[in-house]
Amino acid sequence: DIQMTQSPSTLSASVGDRVTITCRASQNINNWVAWYQQKPGKAPKFLIDKASRLQSGVPSRFSGSGSGTEFILTISSLQPDDFATYYCQQYRSYSTFGQGTKVEI
Amino acid sequence: EVKLVETGGGLVQPGGSVRLTCAASGLVVSDNYISWVRQTPDKGLEWVSIIYYSGSTYYADSVKGRFSVSRDNSKNSVYLQMNSLRLEDTAVYYCARDRNGSLTFDYWGQGTLVSVSS
Numbered sequence: 001d002i003q004m005t006q007s008p009s010t011l012s013a014s015v016g017d018r019v020t021i022t023c024r025a026s027q028n029i030n031n032w033v034a035w036y037q038q039k040p041g042k043a044p045k046f047l048i049d050k051a052s053r054l055q056s057g058v059p060s061r062f063s064g065s066g067s068g069t070e071f072i073l074t075i076s077s078l079q080p081d082d083f084a085t086y087y088c089q090q091y092r093s094y095s096t097f098g099q100g101t102k103v104e105i
Numbered sequence: 106e107v108k109l110v111e112t113g114g115g116l117v118q119p120g121g122s123v124r125l126t127c128a129a130s131g132l133v134v135s136d137n138y139i140s141w142v143r144q145t146p147d148k149g150l151e152w153v154s155i156i157y158y159s160g161s162t163y164y165a166d167s168v169k170g171r172f173s174v175s176r177d178n179s180k181n182s183v184y185l186q187m188n189s190l191r192l193e194d195t196a197v198y199y200c201a202r203d204r205n206g207s208l209t210f211d212y213w214g215q216g217t218l219v220s221v222s223s
Contacts, residue, residue: 045213
């Protein structure tokens with residue numbers, strides 16, 4: 001199984017900050033990575049696939065990068081609506097998710 | 106507007122069974138890939154099963170042989186039959202639309218909680 005390791009587990013930030021979340025895969029997964037945002041009591045929201053392709057309706061302050069085994073989600077200027085938990089997901093071989101990064105104030 | 110609504114969760118004893126329903130509107134389940142994904146505080150998000158538009162089905166190793174996914178086109182619904190339930194199957198179960206069979210999910214239901222406990 002391909003493991004996905006996110007860091008940090010928790011991130012404290014302020015409105016306007018640039019935020020980066022890292023996800024490392026246990027083996028080469030090319031660019032088969034997606035990112036999701038989840039708020040308490042809600043289902044995950046699909047943000048990015050193929051490591052960097054922003055989904056329709058997702059604000060441009062979100063971006064993704066990386067290939068191979070290391071991937072990054074960047075929020076260029078954190079907004080109040082962005083405080084949530086973020087998950088990476090590999091879909092190179094079936095699917096596995098990272099353990100999540102909680103972005104808090 | 107696409108909407109997925111899961112029902113059928115609840116408290117079940119170890120070794121018991123439960124069937125979850127995912128009722129869809131705004132999309133036709135027989136034209137889509139529909140997955141079940143579960144979430145626990147400890148293990149996080151875990152893909153469980155998928156049913157293709159063709160009717161093919163696939164399962165995670167953790168549930169293979171115990172869970173079964175099916176659909177009723179007339180009701181535009183997908184089902185997850187869960188047998189031989191274990192304590193570790195306790196989770197919120199989501200159904201989700203997979204656009205192209207890639208196991209990425211653009212529409213999700215609100216989830217239904219299955220608690221396995223004696």
